[in-house]
Amino acid sequence: MRECIRCHTEMVEGCDLKVQGAGYGIILADSEKIFANRLGKPKVAVCPKCGEVSIYFDNVDLLKK
Incomplete structure (x- = not known):
């Protein structure tokens, strides 16, 4: 679950x-x-309350070298 950084609603x-x-x-x-x-x-x-958009990468293990 991601939480909106602006209004703390579930995204x-x-x-x-x-x-x-x-x-x-x-x-x-x-x-x-x-x-x-x-x-x-x-x-x-996307936050359903305020419209904030969050772009993220969930496979961070690929970033570690």
Whole structure:
């Protein structure tokens, strides 16, 4: 359960972030290089009370090197 940082309401998880006008989303990579390792898709949660959007990555083990 994610909690809104603004109003402390339980957020709705499982949302996705898409680029408008395209069928693809965004991918988290471990560097800015063209052929960087792809870590996966970030997840999105939205607060049903105030509309705050939280983008997070839940597989943090991939970030530890």
